[in-house]
Amino acid sequence: MPATSGQRDGPGAATLKHVAARAGVSPITVSRALNKPAMVSADLRDRVRRAVDELGYVQNRVAGALASAESRVIPVVVPSLSNAVFVETIQGIQEVVQRAGFQLLLGNTEYDLDREHGWIATFLGWSPPGLIVAGTRHQPRTRALLERWGRPVVEIMEVGSRSIDMNVGLSHAAAGAAMARHLLARGHADILFAGCRLDQDYRAGQRFRGFDRALAECGAARRRPLTRDVPSSPALGGDMLVAALRLDPPPRAIFYANDDLAVGAILRAQRDGIAVPDRVAIAGFNGLDISGLVTPGLTTIASPRLAIGRIGAEKLLGAIARDTPGPRRVDVGFELVVRGST
Amino acid sequence: MPATSGQRDGPGAATLKHVAARAGVSPITVSRALNKPAMVSADLRDRVRRAVDELGYVQNRVAGALASAESRVIPVVVPSLSNAVFVETIQGIQEVVQRAGFQLLLGNTEYDLDREHGWIATFLGWSPPGLIVAGTRHQPRTRALLERWGRPVVEIMEVGSRSIDMNVGLSHAAAGAAMARHLLARGHADILFAGCRLDQDYRAGQRFRGFDRALAECGAARRRPLTRDVPSSPALGGDMLVAALRLDPPPRAIFYANDDLAVGAILRAQRDGIAVPDRVAIAGFNGLDISGLVTPGLTTIASPRLAIGRIGAEKLLGAIARDTPGPRRVDVGFELVVRGST
DNA sequence: AGATCCATTGATTGCGCAATCATGATCTCG
DNA sequence: CGAGATCATGATTGCGCAATCAATGGATCT
Numbered sequence: 001m002p003a004t005s006g007q008r009d010g011p012g013a014a015t016l017k018h019v020a021a022r023a024g025v026s027p028i029t030v031s032r033a034l035n036k037p038a039m040v041s042a043d044l045r046d047r048v049r050r051a052v053d054e055l056g057y058v059q060n061r062v063a064g065a066l067a068s069a070e071s072r073v074i075p076v077v078v079p080s081l082s083n084a085v086f087v088e089t090i091q092g093i094q095e096v097v098q099r100a101g102f103q104l105l106l107g108n109t110e111y112d113l114d115r116e117h118g119w120i121a122t123f124l125g126w127s128p129p130g131l132i133v134a135g136t137r138h139q140p141r142t143r144a145l146l147e148r149w150g151r152p153v154v155e156i157m158e159v160g161s162r163s164i165d166m167n168v169g170l171s172h173a174a175a176g177a178a179m180a181r182h183l184l185a186r187g188h189a190d191i192l193f194a195g196c197r198l199d200q201d202y203r204a205g206q207r208f209r210g211f212d213r214a215l216a217e218c219g220a221a222r223r224r225p226l227t228r229d230v231p232s233s234p235a236l237g238g239d240m241l242v243a244a245l246r247l248d249p250p251p252r253a254i255f256y257a258n259d260d261l262a263v264g265a266i267l268r269a270q271r272d273g274i275a276v277p278d279r280v281a282i283a284g285f286n287g288l289d290i291s292g293l294v295t296p297g298l299t300t301i302a303s304p305r306l307a308i309g310r311i312g313a314e315k316l317l318g319a320i321a322r323d324t325p326g327p328r329r330v331d332v333g334f335e336l337v338v339r340g341s342t
Numbered sequence: 343m344p345a346t347s348g349q350r351d352g353p354g355a356a357t358l359k360h361v362a363a364r365a366g367v368s369p370i371t372v373s374r375a376l377n378k379p380a381m382v383s384a385d386l387r388d389r390v391r392r393a394v395d396e397l398g399y400v401q402n403r404v405a406g407a408l409a410s411a412e413s414r415v416i417p418v419v420v421p422s423l424s425n426a427v428f429v430e431t432i433q434g435i436q437e438v439v440q441r442a443g444f445q446l447l448l449g450n451t452e453y454d455l456d457r458e459h460g461w462i463a464t465f466l467g468w469s470p471p472g473l474i475v476a477g478t479r480h481q482p483r484t485r486a487l488l489e490r491w492g493r494p495v496v497e498i499m500e501v502g503s504r505s506i507d508m509n510v511g512l513s514h515a516a517a518g519a520a521m522a523r524h525l526l527a528r529g530h531a532d533i534l535f536a537g538c539r540l541d542q543d544y545r546a547g548q549r550f551r552g553f554d555r556a557l558a559e560c561g562a563a564r565r566r567p568l569t570r571d572v573p574s575s576p577a578l579g580g581d582m583l584v585a586a587l588r589l590d591p592p593p594r595a596i597f598y599a600n601d602d603l604a605v606g607a608i609l610r611a612q613r614d615g616i617a618v619p620d621r622v623a624i625a626g627f628n629g630l631d632i633s634g635l636v637t638p639g640l641t642t643i644a645s646p647r648l649a650i651g652r653i654g655a656e657k658l659l660g661a662i663a664r665d666t667p668g669p670r671r672v673d674v675g676f677e678l679v680v681r682g683s684t
Numbered sequence: 685a686g687a688t689c690c691a692t693t694g695a696t697t698g699c700g701c702a703a704t705c706a707t708g709a710t711c712t713c714g
Numbered sequence: 715c716g717a718g719a720t721c722a723t724g725a726t727t728g729c730g731c732a733a734t735c736a737a738t739g740g741a742t743c744t
Contacts, residue, residue, distance in 0.1 A: 015730060026694050031732060041692065056487065061467035062407045063730030066699050071404060073447070081433045091423045094450055103464065105415070106446045108436055122445065125403035145398065234635050267635040270612075290632070293576050293609040357700060368724045373702060383722065405700030408729050 014055040022051035034059060065127050074316065075105040075123035077116060077133040079201075082231060084260070085286060085305050086134065089156065092309020093132060100317050102129075111200035117142045124149060129320045132312055136160030136167065137202060152319035156312040158203050159331045166319065168312040168330045172203045173210030175301050175334045179255055179283055180214035182299070186342050188253035188281045191215070193225040194240050195257025196232045204257040207285060211255060223251065237261030238268025245280065253281035253342065259288040259300055266294045266341060281342040287335070296340030304332045356397040364393035376401060407469050416658065417447040417465035419458060419475040421542075424573060426602070427628060427647050428476065431498065434651020435474060442659050444471075453542035459484045466491060471662045474654055478502030478509065479544060494661035498654040500545050501673045508661065510654040510672045514545045515552030517643045517676045521597055521625055522556035524641070528684050530595035530623045533557070535567040536582050537599025538574045546599040549627060553597060565593065579603030580610025587622065595623035595684065601630040601642055608636045608683060623684040629677070638682030646674045 020027040025044055033040045033048035040048070051057070065071035074097045078086040094104050105126065107119035117139055123131060124145070130152035137160075138146075146153050146164050153165040158172050183191050193212070198205040208225055215222050226244055228236060237256060241264075244254055256262035262284025269276045276282055276296055284291060287302025311330055318326065362369040367386055375382045375390035382390070393399070407413035416439045420428040436446050447468065449461035459481055465473060466487070472494035479502075480488075488495050488506050495507040500514050525533050535554070540547040550567055557564050568586055570578060579598060583606075586596055598604035604626025611618045618624055618638055626633060629644025653672055660668065 016732095017730085027730090028695085028732075029693060032693090035732085039692075044693085056490070058463050058487075059467045060408075060469070060730055061464070062404055062413060062469050063699095064467075064732070065404045066402075066408050066701085067730075067732040069699070069732095081429065081436060087423065087429050094423060094448065098450060104448045106436065106448050108440060121400055122403070125401045125406075127402070127404050145400075148398070234632050238635065263632070264635060267632075267637070271635075271637050290576050290605070290609075293580065293606060293613075295609070295613050358702095359700085369700090370702075370725085371723060374723085377702085381722075386723085402700055405729095406702070408731085409700075409702040411702095411729070 014057040015060070016057075019048065019051045019055055019057045022055060023047040035064075069127055070129050071127045072101060073103045073105045073126055073128050074313075075107060075119075075126070075128050075131045077107040077109060077119050077123070077131070079109050079111045079116075079134055081108055083258075084288060085157075085258075085303070088305040089134070089309040089312075092306040093313040094309075096310050096313035096317065102317075111197070113137070113139050113142070117145075121145060130154070130316045132156060132316060135203075136163050138164075152316055154312045154316045156308050158206065159329060163329065166312075166315050166328050168308055168315060168332065170303060170308075170332050170334050171210075172206035173213070175285065175303070176207035176210030176212075176255075177214035178334070178336050179207075179285070179301060180211045180220075181218070182336055182338065183253050183255065183281065183283060183342060184215075184218055184220055186277075186281070188277070188342065190221050190223070190249070190251050191253040191255055192223050192244055192247075192251035193255050193257070194227070194237075194244060194261065195225060196228045196230060196236070196261070198225065198227055198257070201257070204285075207257060226254075232258055232260045234260055234264030234267065237264030238271075241265040241268050241274070241280070241282075242272075245274070251280065253277070253283070255283045255285075257285060259284040259286040259291050259298065262298055262300065262341075263288065263290055263294055266296070266298055270295065276341050283342055287337055291337075292339065299339045299342040300337050302335040302337050304334070307332050356399040357402070358399075360397055361390065361393045361399050364397060365389040377406075411469055412471050413469045414443060415445045415447045415468055415470050416655075417449060417461070417468070417470050417473045419449040419451060419461050419465070419473070421451050421453045421458075421476055423450055425600075426630060427499075427600075427645070430647040431476070431651040431654075434648040435655040436651075438652050438655035438659065444659075453539075455479070455481050455484070459487075463487065472496070472658045474498060474658060477545075478505050478511075480506075494658055496654045496658045498650050500548065501671060505671065508654075508657050508670050510650055510657060510674065512645060512650075512674050512676050513552075514548035515555070517627065517645070518549035518552030518554075518597075519556035520676070520678050521549075521627070521643060522553045522562075523560070524678055524680065525595050525597065525623065525625060525684060526557075526560055526562055528619075528623065530619070530684065532563050532565070532591070532593050533595040533597055534565050534586055534589075534593035535597050535599070536569070536579075536586060536603065537567060538570050538572060538578070538603070540567065540569055540599070543599070546627075549599060568596075574600055574602045576602055576606030576609065579606030580613075583607040583610050583616070583622070583624075584614075587616070593622065595619070595625065597625045597627075599627060601626040601628040601633050601640065604640055604642065604683075605630065605632055605636055608638070608640055612637065618683050625684050629679055633679075634681065641681045641684040642679050644677040644679050646676070649674050 016027045016030050020030045030048050033045050109116040132154045134157045136155045155163050155167045158169040193208050195204045265282050284300040287300050291298040291300045358369040358372050362372045375387050451458040474496045476499045478497045497505050497509045500511040535550050537546045607624050626642040629642050633640040633642045
């Protein structure tokens with residue numbers, strides 16, 4: 001850009017140089033006073049602080065990031081914001097990175113791997129020190145891009161065998177199998193799996209496959225899953241309950257892909273006078289708070305969502321700081337929470 | 343930075359220059375082909391596209407932002423991510439800005455105005471074209487900073503009389519008053535307001551004040567609100583119900599500051615056999631999906647959270663594009679949803 | 685006393701891109 | 715048919731900062 005640029009930030013937005021002049025030091029000293037205060041004497045630090053306050057100086061992070069080839073933003077790419085699971089995970093990430101002075105850049109793929117690639121490519125252009133992405137399934141070009149990139153990447157939510165760099169999550173197949181075994185142990189034969197968009201939400205699909213495989217291993221009856229091609233919601237869970245009971249023969253238990261659906265089913269059962277678990281047992285997945293408050297209490301699998309976010313963020317920050325590497329894969333596990341609904 | 347910098351993005355990360363050399367054009371033509379394709383002939387556009395693909399070029403957005411003094415990120419500052427209200431609002435914002443090719447930079451103040459100032463100052467350093475912040479209450483220095491900044495700012499959630507630039511939300515005092523009038527009209531005298539941290543969540547405080555003033559205007563009995571100094575949750579709503587009924591005399595109706603609490607109260611009432619609304623009526627605020635699914639249905643005030651996010655984002659983008667200004671303040675209103683719990 | 689060190693501070697340079705201005709090529713129209 | 719207009723492309727420059735290297739001064743040691 002030549003002599004005169006368009007509108008810079010406000011008229012006369014102060015720069016390092018102005019602060020330096022005011023404080024009677026060189027610009028680089030101001031830079032150090034702000035970014036690495038330990039390197040500067042207390043006297044100058046104070047003078048700089050004062051000049052900063054007087055001028056209302058706001059650091060230009062864009063320039064800093066360009067000069068150092070690294071910014072203080074952490075991109076987080078998730079498939080959805082309507083799902084409480086991702087929101088809570090983001091919350092865990094946010095807590096940790098915010099405390100370390102990083103900012104969170106958010107991308108929503110809406111379960112579209114093309115869009116995922118787009119976000120990741122865009123985000124790399126911000127020179128972030130690392131990146132967090134939900135899932136271990138990506139397009140080959142996305143994988144290649146991240147591998148070539150060479151900075152830390154954490155894939156969260158499910159554990160996968162072929163992660164790009166670091167990986168924090170749980171085995172959804174194992175969780176599905178655990179629920180199958182629980183329901184069978186309780187004497188509920190003929191179990192129906194019910195969920196939404198299992199192709200997009202492939203982790204729900206993994207839960208189904210783990211569940212189905214466990215049924216097969218136990219020699220139990222298997223059913224085709226009941227699915228809907230709209231997002232999960234409590235109201236839909238209730239509708240799916242009604243639909244399931246109209247099947248011939250009706251299932252004796254329903255394993256919902258998530259607690260939103262399952263809680264809706266419990267509320268609907270209560271309203272319609274459907275006996276749970278006597279007529280039909282109901283189970284969910286996630287361990288939302290509300291699952292323990294409905295009547296009967298919902299049997300579910302608690303997934304440590306906040307922990308996934310926190311641990312993922314901590315591993316990323318550790319790798320950025322080039323700390324002790326630690327394990328590259330963390331399986332945070334899950335917990336079967338048995339309540340009255342089964 | 344002199345000759346050799348530290349680790350730039352990967353070894354041999356391509357830059358505009360490399361792409362330009364490969365495509366046999368000047369760097370600026372590549373820049374235009376990518377950012378303003380209409381300005382470049384189809385022939386060159388194709389050659390550039392091909393060179394970009396072959397080199398795996400990823401635009402450096404930091405450099406672009408520095409050169410043009412404007413980035414494509416929209417900072418959003420909210421007080422909490424544990425509250426579904428802010429999450430849904432963010433979702434609305436995200437939808438809109440994402441479609442327009444902007445990225446969302448997220449800051450969480452945890453209801454702390456010092457922290458709010460910190461985030462906003464930091465975010466201005468990213469040269470964003472505009473900014474969205476929840477609330478119209480800020481520290482004077484924050485106000486001053488944003489006013490001096492001179493780019494579009496949207497304050498969301500509540501409508502306020504003294505907004506910095508643009509403002510989208512609803513009147514929480516009017517909502518509280520509407521609920522007071524509804525409860526009185528239903529014959530529920532002696533109403534208790536129950537909420538958490540009304541000083542921090544000052545919008546809940548505004549609902550209380552509107553409610554209390556309406557009671558006074560109607561000559562109804564007024565009570566000191568029941569409060570707790572922990573975050574809202576359904577379980578807590580149940581506990582507060584029990585606590586409220588132990589008061590002497592017990593209230594005949596409870597207006598909860600939000601649906602999380604109120605839904606928890608309904609579920610607890612059901613479990614403990616407390617008759618709603620006969621022994622005590624229950625009302626909430628927000629209009630969460632689940633409020634319509636519990637038994638009895640929860641009377642609540644639906645706030646258009648997604649719409650607040652969308653409209654806020656649209657107004658911001660409009661101002662950034664210097665479109666028709668439109669009104670600087672939008673009151674999205676609210677809807678009283680009457681169900682069985684009152 | 686001279687040598688050596690560490691702790692502070694400063695001077696120079698370039699990160700990668702887009703804004704501006706300049707230029708040549710093509711078009712329009714009396 | 716030529717002057718001006720329009721379009722596509724290129725050359726130059728600097729955005730604001732931090733990395734590198736250099737210089738200074740005082741403390742410590744032999």
